[in-house]
Amino acid sequence: MNKTTIFTIVCVFVLLSGCGLFKQKAAVYYLGKARAAAQQQNLTPAEADAAFAQIDKSFSYAPGSAQAVTVLEDLAEAAVKSGYSKAQELELAALKKMLAQDERFWAAREALVNFLAARGDIGGLADEAVAAEKLASGAGKGEPGVRYCALLTQLAATASAVPWIAAEAALNVNKSPAAFVEKTGFYSSAVAKAADLRKELVQMAGSDPSLKQAAPAELVSAAEVAAADALKNAGEIARAKEFNDRLAAEPAFGRAVEMAVRGNTALVAKDYPKARAFYKGALSQYPGLIDARRQLAEADFQEGVRLAAVGESRKAANQLLGRAYAGADSVINDSPAVSNYLPFLERDKFLGETYALKAAAISAMRAVGGKNIKKKTLARLETEFKSSLDEAIKLSPEGRLARELLERYTKEGF
Numbered sequence: 001m002n003k004t005t006i007f008t009i010v011c012v013f014v015l016l017s018g019c020g021l022f023k024q025k026a027a028v029y030y031l032g033k034a035r036a037a038a039q040q041q042n043l044t045p046a047e048a049d050a051a052f053a054q055i056d057k058s059f060s061y062a063p064g065s066a067q068a069v070t071v072l073e074d075l076a077e078a079a080v081k082s083g084y085s086k087a088q089e090l091e092l093a094a095l096k097k098m099l100a101q102d103e104r105f106w107a108a109r110e111a112l113v114n115f116l117a118a119r120g121d122i123g124g125l126a127d128e129a130v131a132a133e134k135l136a137s138g139a140g141k142g143e144p145g146v147r148y149c150a151l152l153t154q155l156a157a158t159a160s161a162v163p164w165i166a167a168e169a170a171l172n173v174n175k176s177p178a179a180f181v182e183k184t185g186f187y188s189s190a191v192a193k194a195a196d197l198r199k200e201l202v203q204m205a206g207s208d209p210s211l212k213q214a215a216p217a218e219l220v221s222a223a224e225v226a227a228a229d230a231l232k233n234a235g236e237i238a239r240a241k242e243f244n245d246r247l248a249a250e251p252a253f254g255r256a257v258e259m260a261v262r263g264n265t266a267l268v269a270k271d272y273p274k275a276r277a278f279y280k281g282a283l284s285q286y287p288g289l290i291d292a293r294r295q296l297a298e299a300d301f302q303e304g305v306r307l308a309a310v311g312e313s314r315k316a317a318n319q320l321l322g323r324a325y326a327g328a329d330s331v332i333n334d335s336p337a338v339s340n341y342l343p344f345l346e347r348d349k350f351l352g353e354t355y356a357l358k359a360a361a362i363s364a365m366r367a368v369g370g371k372n373i374k375k376k377t378l379a380r381l382e383t384e385f386k387s388s389l390d391e392a393i394k395l396s397p398e399g400r401l402a403r404e405l406l407e408r409y410t411k412e413g414f
Contacts, residue, residue: 030058031071038075043082051075052090059098066107066216069098073111091115103135104146109153110219117160117226122168129157148204148211152223155197159226162190170344174268177258181247184343188240191230198227233346240343256286257342263295272303290331291342294354297327301361308368321365328358352396359388359405366414382414 037043037051052075059068072094079087092115098108109132116124136150169183201223205212212220231237247254263278276299282292304320307313331354340350362385366373373381389409392402 024062026058026061028058030054030061031065031068034058034075035071038071038078040078041082043079043084045084045086048075048079048082048084048087049090051079052094055094056097063101064105069095069107069111073114088115088119103131104149106149106153106216106219110156110216110222113153113156113160114222116157117164120164120167122161122164125157125161125164129154129161132157144204144208145211145214148201149215149219151197151201151204152215152219155194155201156219156223156226158190158197159194159223159230162187162194162230165190166344173261173342173344174264175261176265177261180261181254181257184240185244187343188237188244191237191240194227194230198231236343236346243341243343246341250286252285253289253341256282256289256292259285260289260292260295260342263292263299267295267299267302270302270306272299275299288338289341290334290338291340291350293327294331294340294350294357297324297331297354297361298357300324300327301357301364304361305364308364314368318365318368321361321368325358325361325365328354328361332358349396349399352392352394352399352402355388355392355395356399356402356405359385359392360401362388363405363408363414378414385409385414 031054034051034054037047037054040047043051052072055068055072055075059065062068072091076087076091079090092112095108095112095115098105099112102108109128113125113128116128132150132154136147136154139147139150165183165187169180169187172180172183247257259278259282263275263282266272266275266278276296279292279296279299282289283296300320301324304317304324307317307320332351335347335351335354339347362381366378366381366385386409389402389405392399393406396402
């Protein structure tokens with residue numbers, strides 16, 4: 001090799017080394033400016049925009065920088081606290097741009113899942129789960145680490161969606177029968193998938209502990225925390241599955257559920273005759289639907305209280321309240337043998353709310369009866385009221401009706 005060739009090689013090496021050093025310094029410089037902005041308490045929109053641009057610039061010099069993701073999250077949080085409405089939009093765009101450059105950039109994937117989970121974006125989380133599943137299935141035989149991280153991401157996205165799906169299902173129990181059934185099905189599918197993913201990850205880490213050790217700690221933590229939260233209530237998961245299985249096996253049950261939810265919709269609208277008609281229709285289809293029996297008592301109670309409040313008919317009000325009391329008491333007596341069927345309302349809470357309804361009916365009967373109630377009857381009613389209220393608070397401490405009754409009883413007595 002002649003001297004000219006050697007000289008040329010040395011020059012190229014020096015230039016390349018200098019270029020790499022320049023990029024490293026530039027990345028540190030721009031990220032430092034963005035970090036300083038993220039630490040400010042009152043960012044102006046112009047300062048926030050400049051800082052987001054600096055993160056983008058830094059990342060262009062140092063692709064795959066996990067520090068850039070951390071600073072991005074801190075900056076977005078600071079900008080939101082400063083009242084900048086575009087902060088989250090810019091954060092999302094930055095994360096998507098990072099992933100467009102490298103779909104295996106796990107720090108950005110974990111941050112994106114956290115971003116979507118914090119906002120309850122079920123559709124976005126589903127998209128991320130699908131994308132992660134594709135990465136996992138596309139990983140080569142010599143890339144177990146890639147598959148492991150992709151499965152972690154899929155688990156984090158899937159499990160993070162579970163509480164939001166459950167919340168949507170619970171909301172629709174008073175709005176839409178079709179949406180309630182659909183969301184309950186989604187819930188069961190999501191928890192089953194999360195359980196399968198967690199099992200596979202445990203098996204992989206058991207066979208090769210280095211997989212978990214090499215994976216980003218934040219991603220491992222995000223997946224484990226989300227999975228623990230999604231799968232913590234084994235009883236509710238089992239009840240939702242049983243509900244879905246019964247829907248598939250018993251058409252009459254499906255019709256009863258539809259009528260019960262329509263009854264709830266009517267009850268929310270204070271259309272008591274319509275609500276009662278739906279609840280009775282539900283029970284004619286499926287007599288064991290104790291949920292509808294409880295709501296039938298609720299409809300009687302609410303209408304009875306309304307009649308008493310406006311003074312339309314004391315006799316009719318008393319009859320409705322008496323039916324509400326008897327209905328709630330009947331549900332309580334049957335509850336050891338028959339549990340509520342509709343998911344997303346745990347048995348203890350369902351029973352606690354039924355005890356509260358019974359106590360409220362007794363309290364309203366006392367108010368309507370007034371001085372006409374005999375002392376012996378009054379003493380019996382108060383004893384039963386206190387017993388029902390105690391059970392309501394014990395079974396469902398956060399129940400609003402029970403707390404209100406307790407507060408009123410403490411201040412005013414029976």
